[in-house]
Every structure is written in C-alpha cells, then in structure tokens.
Amino acid sequence: DAGVIQSPRHEVTEMGQEVTLRCKPISGHDYLFWYRQTMMRGLELLIYFNNNVPIDDSGMPEDRFSAKMPNASFSTLKIQPSEPRDSAVYFCASRSSPGGDQLFFGSGTQLSVL
Amino acid sequence: GDSVTQMEGPVTLSEEAFLTINCTYTATGYPSLFWYVQYPGEGLQLLLKATKADDKGSNKGFEATYRKETTSFHLEKGSVQVSDSAVYFCALSGLGNTPLVFGKGTRLSVIA
Numbered sequence: 127d128a129g130v131i132q133s134p135r136h137e138v139t140e141m142g143q144e145v146t147l148r149c150k151p152i153s154g155h156d157y158l159f160w161y162r163q164t165m166m167r168g169l170e171l172l173i174y175f176n177n178n179v180p181i182d183d184s185g186m187p188e189d190r191f192s193a194k195m196p197n198a199s200f201s202t203l204k205i206q207p208s209e210p211r212d213s214a215v216y217f218c219a220s221r222s223s224p225g226g227d228q229l230f231f232g233s234g235t236q237l238s239v240l
Numbered sequence: 241g242d243s244v245t246q247m248e249g250p251v252t253l254s255e256e257a258f259l260t261i262n263c264t265y266t267a268t269g270y271p272s273l274f275w276y277v278q279y280p281g282e283g284l285q286l287l288l289k290a291t292k293a294d295d296k297g298s299n300k301g302f303e304a305t306y307r308k309e310t311t312s313f314h315l316e317k318g319s320v321q322v323s324d325s326a327v328y329f330c331a332l333s334g335l336g337n338t339p340l341v342f343g344k345g346t347r348l349s350v351i352a
Contacts, residue, residue, distance in 0.1 A: 130283070159339060160334055168344040169284075169329070192300070217283050227333040229340055231283030 132218050132232035139154040140240050141219040147235045149218030150199055159229070160193055160203050169217075171196065176223070208239045242267040246330045246343035253320055253350050259338045261315040263304075263330035271332040273306050273313040274340065278327040280348045287328070288317075307342075 136201040139145055151158045159174040173183040178195045186193070190209070195201040205212055219231045247262040265273065272291045276284040288297030293308035302317045313330060330343040 153349055157337070170340050174339055182339075213320070221285070223337050227340070228286050229275075229276075229284070231285065233281075233283050 130218055130220050130230050130232035132235050134235060135233065136238075137237045139196075139208055139240065141209055142207045143239075145202065145205070145208045145212075145237060145239075147203040147216050147218075147237070148202070149201045149232060151201070151218070151220030152222075152230055153199065155220035155222045155230070156198070158195060158201050158222060159221075160201070160220045161219065162214045163217060163234070164214045178233045180229045205237075206238075210239045213237055213239050242271065242332060242334045242341045244332055244341055245345040246328075246346055248344075248346070249327075250349060253348070255322055255350055255352050256319045257350075259315070259317040259320045259324075259348070261330075263313045263315065263343060263350070265311050265313065265330075265332050267311075267332055267334060268340075269335055270308075270341050271334055273298055273304070274331040275302070275304055275313070275315050276329040276331060276334070278329065278345070280326070284329060304331040315352075320348070322350045322352055324348060325350045 133148045150230045156177050160172040162170045172185045173193045175195045193203045193216050217234045219229045243266045244251045245264050261303045275287040277287045278284045288299040290297040290306040296305045303312050304315045327347045329345045332342045
C-alpha cells in the first residue's frame, strides 16, 4: 500500500484566497483524522471521520474551516478565506478500528498564507 | 479527561550519549501507550507501543516500559545517533475508538 497520500505537499497563497487540502487514506481504513501542527500550538486534532461521517469537529478553529469525506478514499480540508495565522503543516492520518489503534500519517501539506 | 505530559525540549546530545525522554499520563481505564517519531519534513510514524502494564515496547534500539504504578512510559536509548534527530511524541489511546491523545512533542538533536 502507498500509505496515506496528501496533496499538495506545499501550498503558498495570499490572504483571502480559498485553500483546499486533499487526503487519500489507506484502503480499508475506516477512520480519518485531520491535524494541524505549528511551533506554538504543537499538534492539534481538527476533525475526524468514521465511515465517512464526521464524528467530532470541535477542534476546527473557525467557520472558515470545513472538511468533507465524500467517500472512503478521499477527504478534503478547506479554508475560505485563508488568513496568515492559518500557516501551518496540515496532516491527514488514518487507521482501521478493529483493534487498530495505530495511526498512519501522511507527509503533510505545508501551507503558507501571505 | 485523558492527557499526556512529556518533557520540554529541545534536547541536545552528543552521538553515543544515553537518551531519556520522560512521559507521564492521566487516563481512565487501561490505555495503550505509544511513542511516535517525526523526522524532518515527514509525518509522524509509530516507533513503539505497549498495551498493558509492565509491557516493554522496543524498536530501533529505543525502549519504553509501561509503568502503571507511576503512570509513566519513558523513552530510552542507550546510544543515540545523528540519524535519531527528530521530534518524539508520547501518546495514549483511551476508551473505545476515541482519537489518540498526544503530548506536545520533544525535539531531539544529536550532534556528531
């Protein structure tokens, strides 16, 4: 398996623009997580899905952030409008639930909002 | 709620030095405990795990023992290498299928 695949690897945009980050989880995994990592705040859980259904989005910082999982093999995290304070590395991770407490992370998207 | 506390970094060591990164936890029930490692420019990856008290997880020369009496899971390595430079995260899994709870991470730099 190719692992968790995220795109793009790097995104540079201007304040006010819409940003869409993409994630393909490992096939067969039924949980998907979106994290944000910054120097100041460390690793933060934004939202997670089980069987494509959002379970907990309490970590989403503002209404500017939204996430979808239209099917088992694809998820998006959208920021509209983007702001400089959204600059961070965004990680997607997946796992399977039956006894599977190991998380598999993608390589992340480095987002810079100018 | 469940929480993980790990030592503040950064930690800077010379090659072949002994490493300890402290991790303590608060949890209801009997969580599984993990150490994840993040190399520069990469996502986190599992380094080792332990699922019950007194279990020892080990991988790549790293070890950690699940100590229920002290609620700790300290990471150790006898002789670090430059290639071990990374950020190390302690984590626990709570009840059911709740997400992993991560510590804040400890950055390790090993110099030749």
